[in-house]
Amino acid sequence: MSLLLAMTGWHVEDWRSRFKALLPDMPVVTLGEAFDRRAVHYVASWKHPPGSLAGLPNLAVIFSLGAGVDFLFADDRLPEVPIARVVDPDLTTRMSEYIVLHCLMILRQQRRYDRQQRDRLWDDDRDQPAARSVRVGVMGLGELGRDAAHKLQVMGFDVAGWSRSPRAIAGLQSFAGEDGLPDFLARTDILVSLLPLTEDTRGMIDATLLAGLAQDGRLGGPYLINAGRGGLQVEADILAALEAGTLKGATLDVFETEPLPAESPLWSHPAVTVTPHNSAMSEPLAVATLIATQIRRHQAGEPLAHLVDPARRY
């Protein structure tokens, strides 16, 4: 009974060390070596090569090494076994750090003051709006979206939320579904995307959506923060809206192609902040510990936590 580590872009040997320390009795194998495919009962995956999990006759569970699972469903030869996500309480805190940080950078015009510092210029905006005059709209009201919305409210922002299906959240103005989207966008100065990537959300942040954002707000134009998934956004449409002036700025942690290619115009656009998909990094040891706990539960015949609904794909 072994655990197969199947990942790209990460240091697999570091992960092997972590799991060996946590599960000393379990063989840990990797895709890059010869191993007995019949012995594999568990897979821990992060962007495994499509097809590489086929032909594992005794596979019982696939664990995603992150909160996202869209990369699993992109593999059309994925074995039909239960899938469990990582729900790391740290991850929620970290995502909210990122969202609050970038909403405050926009509110307090940090990019202006960065430029002024380079120019040794002492000048300020005597009409700086307060947070309560700025309307943030959070798309996606799962655990991450709810925590971010709450912390933005504590900081004083005027916050509303949008989700695909209606959700009642105490103290938060909420919109839902296709029908609720236009009104939600029309009252939004900073749009925060925390949606999962599904067939319904792919390419959703396009010219039409961006054109629906508030143009009458105190920031002089709307801003976009995407910390969800890059597949949600149409980067050509974001760049066109920035050129047209209907979008005032964008903070992007995720991209259509990751790593963001060196030739992308997003890197050098003066109104764009690029971060390397690190809005909510978990500490690797915390992730390995959560998965090792799940494996021990499964071996003891206990139910798994954080199972993915294959119909909704998140």
Place this chain on the structure above:
Amino acid sequence: MSLLLAMTGWHVEDWRSRFKALLPDMPVVTLGEAFDRRAVHYVASWKHPPGSLAGLPNLAVIFSLGAGVDFLFADDRLPEVPIARVVDPDLTTRMSEYIVLHCLMILRQQRRYDRQQRDRLWDDDRDQPAARSVRVGVMGLGELGRDAAHKLQVMGFDVAGWSRSPRAIAGLQSFAGEDGLPDFLARTDILVSLLPLTEDTRGMIDATLLAGLAQDGRLGGPYLINAGRGGLQVEADILAALEAGTLKGATLDVFETEPLPAESPLWSHPAVTVTPHNSAMSEPLAVATLIATQIRRHQAGEPLAHLVDPARRY
């Protein structure tokens, strides 16, 4: 019965318009014109030229146009009349915006990611600490300090406070006085100064204080954020500590001389963020409204709010 506007660095005619609209029956005069000195009952001041308020025989109240009043006590010919500060609820919110923004910029290594974006480099810190692993120390536990400490706690930071005289604040570890300072500094990774400028605090942020900050924290060295008063800091000592590596970075909104002189090495130091004393700007109309309300109260024989204690000078 007139109101004298006495300020430097601000647009006095904008302030005259605001007060004329709010107090249509009261003449509003300025230092730059001829006026009847006996008619002046009220002064609204921001950094008036020292001595310019002498010889106002019927002066009843001096209103500071900001929260700070140290510039008043720097005038040795200041008339001995009651002084009232502006306590604008917006100002507290704005100061906390600034403090939380800059603590998060430090925590989330925003300067590193800014450099990486310039270099089109996709890379991240796989060992990014969570907010709970970072100890923020707030010096000054008045209204501003308490609000900032609370919001930093909401964001997940490990927060403690220090004040000159002991203060019990629910849920906040507090240190007080000279005796409490070493232990407070030794547990602080990000030092936030919100102290008023008094004879006790002048020059307090010096080599000795900086040398007492934690060197064993998760940020790889301590940081300073001064959003209080520039007179608290010894800029030569801050620069020396940055060079020595005992201070890892500084975010300064206030300076020994303001505006910060163009030749200051702080402008271009890679580990220093400079903002133009705008951490907690009030909206001018809100300030004028608060002072106009106080003048109407005084004329009606009601007590003034937010009077300054001349012995403590804040």
